[in-house]
Amino acid sequence: MKKLITLLFASGALIASVFANVAMAHEYSHGNIDIDHPWSRPTPPGTPMGVGYLVIRNHGDKEVMLVGASTPRANHVSIHETLMKDGVMRMQPVKNGLAVPAGGTVELEPHSYHLMLEQLVAPLKEGELIPLTLEFKGAEAIDVELSVQSLDADMDMPDMDHSGHKMDHSEHKMDH
Numbered sequence: 001m002k003k004l005i006t007l008l009f010a011s012g013a014l015i016a017s018v019f020a021n022v023a024m025a026h027e028y029s030h031g032n033i034d035i036d037h038p039w040s041r042p043t044p045p046g047t048p049m050g051v052g053y054l055v056i057r058n059h060g061d062k063e064v065m066l067v068g069a070s071t072p073r074a075n076h077v078s079i080h081e082t083l084m085k086d087g088v089m090r091m092q093p094v095k096n097g098l099a100v101p102a103g104g105t106v107e108l109e110p111h112s113y114h115l116m117l118e119q120l121v122a123p124l125k126e127g128e129l130i131p132l133t134l135e136f137k138g139a140e141a142i143d144v145e146l147s148v149q150s151l152d153a154d155m156d157m158p159d160m161d162h163s164g165h166k167m168d169h170s171e172h173k174m175d176h
Helices: 002-025
Strands: 027-030 033-040 049-058 064-070 074-085 088-093 098-100 105-108 113-120 129-137 142-148
Touching: 027 142, 033 129, 049 064, 049 098, 049 129, 049 142, 064 074, 098 105, 105 113
Parallel strands: 033 142
Antiparallel strands: 027 033, 033 049, 049 105, 049 113, 064 098, 064 129, 074 088, 074 113, 129 142
């Protein structure tokens, strides 16, 4: 009986571990495109902008372009790039989309390429899943969910406050 209980406990732990790993993986696939770990950060009340990060893998033999995205949680989503210029961090829209080469990977991550969720209809809260549709040229649209993760999840990355910036798609100067 003791061996049976031990076996059942071990089996339960293994099953829980598998489900936890599947939940943590947070991956989406459609055709030749894989989207890995789409996530965002919580936003303070009144902050009109949020961010979206993810990894795009193109397993196809032709380049595809991420040309846009949409979510019911924001009035507009745009693709941006963060650059350091003359000691000032600048954020600017990516024109004509973001190329994902054949057989290649593009990461949208802090201080690099990212999605700007503009004119949020409500703050993004830790633990939420935010529906997002990624639009491509050369591939079909993919529906994903951004997992809103704690600001403490990535302590080595300083946060960027976008609350005082206009949504006019011109170059944004970041005051830090």
